[in-house]
Amino acid sequence: MKDLSYCRHEFPSLARLGPDGSPLVYLDGPGGSQVPASVITAIADYYTRRNSNTHGQFITSRESDAMIWSARAHMASLLGASDPSTISFGQNMTTLNFLLSQAIGRTLSPGDEIIVTDLDHDSNVAPWLALEDRGLVVRHAPVLPTAELDMEAFHNLISTKTRVIAVGWASNAVGTVNPLPTIRQWAAEAGALMVVDAVHWAPHGLIDVEQLKPDFLLCSTYKFFGPHVGVLYAKPGLLESLPTLRVRPQSESAPERMETGTLNHAALAGVIAAVEFIASLGDEPASDLRSQIRQALTHIYHYEHELASKLYRGLLAMPGVKLYGPPVGAQDRAPTISFTIAGQSSEAVAQALGEQGILAWDGDFYAMTLVDRLGIRNQGGLLRLGLAPYNTSGEIERTLAAVEVIAHGI
Numbered sequence: 001m002k003d004l005s006y007c008r009h010e011f012p013s014l015a016r017l018g019p020d021g022s023p024l025v026y027l028d029g030p031g032g033s034q035v036p037a038s039v040i041t042a043i044a045d046y047y048t049r050r051n052s053n054t055h056g057q058f059i060t061s062r063e064s065d066a067m068i069w070s071a072r073a074h075m076a077s078l079l080g081a082s083d084p085s086t087i088s089f090g091q092n093m094t095t096l097n098f099l100l101s102q103a104i105g106r107t108l109s110p111g112d113e114i115i116v117t118d119l120d121h122d123s124n125v126a127p128w129l130a131l132e133d134r135g136l137v138v139r140h141a142p143v144l145p146t147a148e149l150d151m152e153a154f155h156n157l158i159s160t161k162t163r164v165i166a167v168g169w170a171s172n173a174v175g176t177v178n179p180l181p182t183i184r185q186w187a188a189e190a191g192a193l194m195v196v197d198a199v200h201w202a203p204h205g206l207i208d209v210e211q212l213k214p215d216f217l218l219c220s221t222y223k224f225f226g227p228h229v230g231v232l233y234a235k236p237g238l239l240e241s242l243p244t245l246r247v248r249p250q251s252e253s254a255p256e257r258m259e260t261g262t263l264n265h266a267a268l269a270g271v272i273a274a275v276e277f278i279a280s281l282g283d284e285p286a287s288d289l290r291s292q293i294r295q296a297l298t299h300i301y302h303y304e305h306e307l308a309s310k311l312y313r314g315l316l317a318m319p320g321v322k323l324y325g326p327p328v329g330a331q332d333r334a335p336t337i338s339f340t341i342a343g344q345s346s347e348a349v350a351q352a353l354g355e356q357g358i359l360a361w362d363g364d365f366y367a368m369t370l371v372d373r374l375g376i377r378n379q380g381g382l383l384r385l386g387l388a389p390y391n392t393s394g395e396i397e398r399t400l401a402a403v404e405v406i407a408h409g410i
């Protein structure tokens with residue numbers, strides 16, 4: 001296992017001290033990771049030297065055009081796509097998914113069916129529910145008390161009417177990783193489109209779209225060291241078949257076909273730097289960017305899981321602390337550890353941690369149905385600790401000690 005904590009010095013925000021004078025512990029990554037200096041510099045550099053709109057006959061505009069394609073190429077490398085024109089950008093994942101669902105919806109007929117899951121973030125549910133007013137039927141794959149999808153019930157929902165299966169790669173609330181190859185096969189057998197929300201998985205593990213073969217896959221670069229930019233991968237040829245919302249002069253080809261209005265160019269400069277930051281955590285020298293990304297994400301996966309395992313074991317040993325989601329180590333999962341403390345609201349726990357400079361989210365994180373199914377709505381949902389390569393073993397010890405005091409007052 002490669003200790004990645006050396007990368008901490010690259011994140012200016014990690015130098016910030018908390019209320020008690022000790023460094024803040026950032027366990028809020030699932031809500032948005034911290035940003036390395038290289039990303040901040042790239043964004044500032046764009047405004048300082050290259051700020052321009054696209055398709056002009058002058059230097060800054062040409063540089064902006066090239067930079068946007070470089071951002072597509074970098075994201076293609078991150079997702080394992082060989083063609084940069086499979087990558088469209090947008091304001092965030094949610095906006096892109098609404099645009100996608102509306103475009104797909106215009107190709108469907110009343111009575112056609114879409115399957116969403118009770119495990120997912122609402123950004124891969126609500127865009128599909130919005131099609132119900134066109135007469136489309138949305139079916140909900142249930143979640144088990146273990147916070148895993150009920151695969152048998154899921155399979156039973158698929159029929160000759162199924163047109164779209166919308167599913168998450170990993171749960172942003174409890175870290176569950178879904179069995180996507182199986183769902184991919186079901187979608188193929190049904191002739192349905194597969195739309196994957198990879199927002200929570202992208203920071204933690206390797207994505208290979210040419211291996212998984214989703215029709216569409218979405219992620220968000222602010223979850224992996226970048227700025228607020230949404231990313232849509234579309235299988236080659238698919239975007240052109242969709243009646244996307246466009247202004248008339250807009251290109252009818254992928255990837256621009258899905259991009260409404262002017263993109264956030266400076267942020268795209270930051271996307272390039274974010275992907276290069278991830279790659280920098282790989283081993284030198286690598287023959288190409290994708291190989292370096294593959295190495296880096298292997299290191300990230302193992303490093304984060306070492307920390308997650310320590311955190312999970314520590315919490316498991318505390319009476320009154322209830323953990324949710326698959327056990328760490330027993331199976332594939334994201335390093336996102338969620339729990340409740342008996343008799344305490346998760347908001348109160350988050351507040352107590354926050355007062356000690358430990359930044360953790362509480363609530364349902366828009367995975368609303370999951371929190372309802374887990375029966376913890378009245379307790380204020382979950383307390384979520386999310387790990388990133390800049391977290392350390394010492395931070396886990398500090399967090400465990402703080403939770404122990406909150407849970408037992410010792």
Ligand SMILES: Cc1ncc(COP(=O)(O)O)c(C=O)c1O
Nearest residue numbers: 092093094121123172199200220
């Ligand atoms: C799993 C998951 N999907 C979708 C989203 C929405 O992403 P965005 O904020 O880019 O719209 C989030 C954000 O937290 C998420 O965690």
